[in-house]
Amino acid sequence: MTTVTLQNLRKEFGDVVAVKGIDLEIEDGEFLVIVGPSGCGKSTTLRLLAGLEATTGGRIEMDERDVTGVEPKDRNVAMVFQNYALYPHMTGRRNITFGMKSSGDFTDEEIERRVEDAAETLDIVDLLDRKPEAMSGGERQRVALGRAIVRDPDAFLMDEPLSNLDAKLRIQMRAELARLHSALETTTVYVTHDQTEAMTLGERVVVMNDGQIMQVDEPQALYDFPANRFVAEFIGDPAMNMIPVDIEDGRAVHDAFTLPLPSVDEPASTDRNGAGDAPLGDTQRAVLGIRPEDFHLPDARSDDGLPRIDAEVNVREPLGDSLLLHCSIGATSCNIQAAPRTAVRAGETVSVTYDPARLHLFDAETGDAFYHSESHHSTDEQVLSRASK
Amino acid sequence: MVELLQYAKRRAGALRGDHATETTHGASAGTHLQLWLLVFAVVFPIAVALIVSTKETGVVTSLGDLVPGSYAVENYREALVDYRFGRFMWNSLAMSLVIVVGKLIVSVFAAMAIVYYRVPYKDLVFLFILFTLLLPVPVRFIPLFQLMNDLGWSNTILAITVPYIASATTVFILRQHFLSIPTSIVETAKIDGVGPLRFMLFVLLPMSKGVLVGVSIIMFVYAWNQYLWPLIIIDSEANQVAQVGLQLLQGDVQGGQLSWSLVMAGSTLTLLPPLLLMIVFRKPLLETFSIQQK
Numbered sequence: 001m002t003t004v005t006l007q008n009l010r011k012e013f014g015d016v017v018a019v020k021g022i023d024l025e026i027e028d029g030e031f032l033v034i035v036g037p038s039g040c041g042k043s044t045t046l047r048l049l050a051g052l053e054a055t056t057g058g059r060i061e062m063d064e065r066d067v068t069g070v071e072p073k074d075r076n077v078a079m080v081f082q083n084y085a086l087y088p089h090m091t092g093r094r095n096i097t098f099g100m101k102s103s104g105d106f107t108d109e110e111i112e113r114r115v116e117d118a119a120e121t122l123d124i125v126d127l128l129d130r131k132p133e134a135m136s137g138g139e140r141q142r143v144a145l146g147r148a149i150v151r152d153p154d155a156f157l158m159d160e161p162l163s164n165l166d167a168k169l170r171i172q173m174r175a176e177l178a179r180l181h182s183a184l185e186t187t188t189v190y191v192t193h194d195q196t197e198a199m200t201l202g203e204r205v206v207v208m209n210d211g212q213i214m215q216v217d218e219p220q221a222l223y224d225f226p227a228n229r230f231v232a233e234f235i236g237d238p239a240m241n242m243i244p245v246d247i248e249d250g251r252a253v254h255d256a257f258t259l260p261l262p263s264v265d266e267p268a269s270t271d272r273n274g275a276g277d278a279p280l281g282d283t284q285r286a287v288l289g290i291r292p293e294d295f296h297l298p299d300a301r302s303d304d305g306l307p308r309i310d311a312e313v314n315v316r317e318p319l320g321d322s323l324l325l326h327c328s329i330g331a332t333s334c335n336i337q338a339a340p341r342t343a344v345r346a347g348e349t350v351s352v353t354y355d356p357a358r359l360h361l362f363d364a365e366t367g368d369a370f371y372h373s374e375s376h377h378s379t380d381e382q383v384l385s386r387a388s389k
Numbered sequence: 390m391v392e393l394l395q396y397a398k399r400r401a402g403a404l405r406g407d408h409a410t411e412t413t414h415g416a417s418a419g420t421h422l423q424l425w426l427l428v429f430a431v432v433f434p435i436a437v438a439l440i441v442s443t444k445e446t447g448v449v450t451s452l453g454d455l456v457p458g459s460y461a462v463e464n465y466r467e468a469l470v471d472y473r474f475g476r477f478m479w480n481s482l483a484m485s486l487v488i489v490v491g492k493l494i495v496s497v498f499a500a501m502a503i504v505y506y507r508v509p510y511k512d513l514v515f516l517f518i519l520f521t522l523l524l525p526v527p528v529r530f531i532p533l534f535q536l537m538n539d540l541g542w543s544n545t546i547l548a549i550t551v552p553y554i555a556s557a558t559t560v561f562i563l564r565q566h567f568l569s570i571p572t573s574i575v576e577t578a579k580i581d582g583v584g585p586l587r588f589m590l591f592v593l594l595p596m597s598k599g600v601l602v603g604v605s606i607i608m609f610v611y612a613w614n615q616y617l618w619p620l621i622i623i624d625s626e627a628n629q630v631a632q633v634g635l636q637l638l639q640g641d642v643q644g645g646q647l648s649w650s651l652v653m654a655g656s657t658l659t660l661l662p663p664l665l666l667m668i669v670f671r672k673p674l675l676e677t678f679s680i681q682q683k
Contacts, residue, residue, distance in 0.1 A: 050576075050580060051580075052576050052579065052580070071579075072576075072579045072580045072582075073579065073580060073581065073582030074582075075580075077580065078580065079576070079577065079580050081573040081576075081577070082573075083571055083573055085571065085573035085574050085576070085577040086574075087574065087592055087595075087596070088596065089595040089596060098581070098583070098591070099577070099578070099580075099581025099582065099583060100581075102578075102581055102582055102583040102584065102587055103581065103582040147577075151581075
């Protein structure tokens with residue numbers, strides 16, 4: 001049970017700045033996921049937390065104890081690696097007990113009891129007497145998890161633990177990790193480049209890019225209220241469409257369409273992602289963000305009084321559960337997610353409408369979000385009103 | 390032997406860039422002929438030595454003389470017992486084992502320090518270690534001779550072992566191997582609080598078994614074949630090693646004629662320990678040499 005605090009944490013490798021002064025509070029028992037593209041500094045942050053890298057600047061606190069310069073073994077954390085990091089010449093049992101025996105903090109009976117408990121929790125009793133070479137990837141990762149949990153650490157640090165597994169096993173292990181966390185309630189920091197893993201596992205998700213934190217929020221809030229273009233495009237697959245527009249008198253004007261922007265009682269600036277409060281009345285360049293699933297083909301919502309946008313279909317990709325249309329709206333290319341089995345052919349022009357509650361505006365230069373057509377506040381209300389219908 | 394041949398065949402195929410025929414079955418008759426010629430070139434002198442060692446005088450003047458004689462037992466007995474060749478071999482064995490064990494200990498520690506510790510200018514240190522490879526051992530003989538005398542080590546096993554214990558080659562091979570061990574394994578040990586000695590004994594060494602055995606064989610053969618230095622520093626016959634002992638056999642002239650059969654019996658005997666080791670440990674040896682192929 002541990003809270004972890006990072007204050008202005010920096011890490012430089014020669015001229016390269018891997019982590020550019022991040023501040024983060026990880027709550028007690030929380031499952032926090034750090035997600036970002038390769039080279040964004042997420043793994044370095046985790047390694048700084050583990051003590052495997054020395055910080056260039058800033059502080060790391062665990063339960064208000066400064067651990068910045070403390071040796072990895074004295075931080076009482078356990079780490080799970082992408083390549084499992086099992087000792088190849090040791091059996092599963094010896095792999096699990098080797099570290100505990102080395103630390104000398106546990107009696108033999110205690111170790112024995114903990115191994116049995118962990119083996120049962122993870123269903124690896126059969127693997128204890130096998131060497132890693134006789135285990136599958138999933139089994140190896142289970143044993144590696146076993147090695148982490150037997151020590152009852154203050155925090156689990158996981159560095160892309162599922163990346164080496166095949167797709168099916170990954171989904172299975174993902175569920176298992178979630179179950180394990182709810183059973184153990186140990187503070188967990190989980191690093192991944194896979195946004196699905198981040199969204200499904202994280203109680204909160206940290207999106208990182210270029211050594212900086214872009215946004216920290218609950219998964220749904222990241223999706224609904226991205227703080228900037230990076231988060232908007234990184235979270236969600238297919239990515240959010242980004243359409244350059246001019247803002248004139250509360251409307252978004254594009255060569256091919258003009259959309260009224262619903263006024264928001266509570267501007268984006270006051271919500272938690274801290275976007276700037278640019279008045280929508282002024283003429284300015286901006287980028288309009290609409291997710292592919294927030295476009296609708298007209299027959300789905302025929303009488304909504306919303307303007308129609310003409311989109312020329314270039315390519316259609318049937319995904320089974322939906323149909324993805326690669327379109328052009330004016331000179332802008334755009335993805336639209338339609339219902340499966342929609343009768344649309346490539347080359348056709350379709351007239352689409354959109355969900356007015358799901359519009360986002362980003363600053364054309366900085367990329368910061370300054371407008372979400374639905375505020376956090378109204379989301380809750382709408383959810384309630386939808387639920388009551 | 391069969392594995393060695395197959396390995397050589399594969400290598401030969403790969404060197405010719407001829408990947409299509411790189412199978413153990415598809416080698417052409419020409420390849421076989423080349424290989425047999427090579428094997429013949431290597432084995433012929435050894436076979437001659439073996440045959441001569443079984444003859445009475447061992448003088449070979451025609452091909453017809455290359456038939457095994459009936460003096461094998463007598464010759465080997467004479468070399469081992471009368472000329473105390475057994476003693477020389479024992480000395481050689483002791484010297485080689487001390488050198489191998491000493492080299493392993495020093496090299497494992499050195500490579501571990503170079504790979505896993507934050508040592509200032511460690512690349513420079515490693516480069517300096519490699520630099521020692523440029524100095525042939527005989528260059529050091531005169532100062533070394535002086536040093537051994539000053540230490541009072543001349544004529545002892547210390548004089549023929551200690552100067553060989555530091556080995557740039559071994560440090561290099563072990564360093565390369567340690568670098569190939571995934572860092573996450575090292576880091577897991579760090580997080581678990583596994584101390585450096587425990588890490589070395591229970592993680593690093595078991596994970597390096599093959600390389601250690603391979604390197605040991607190479608070092609053993611190298612140590613076993615030492616000739617010049619023992620010749621210089623050891624002057625009592627009781628402490629002499631087999632390679633120099635051979636010369637002693639040669640120096641014994643019977644009736645104005647050199648007893649070649651005795652010399653060849655001695656040579657065959659000195660060949661046996663390295664040969665046995667090579668045969669027993671051929672697999673790890675090949676693995677060590679194939680490091681670059683990974």
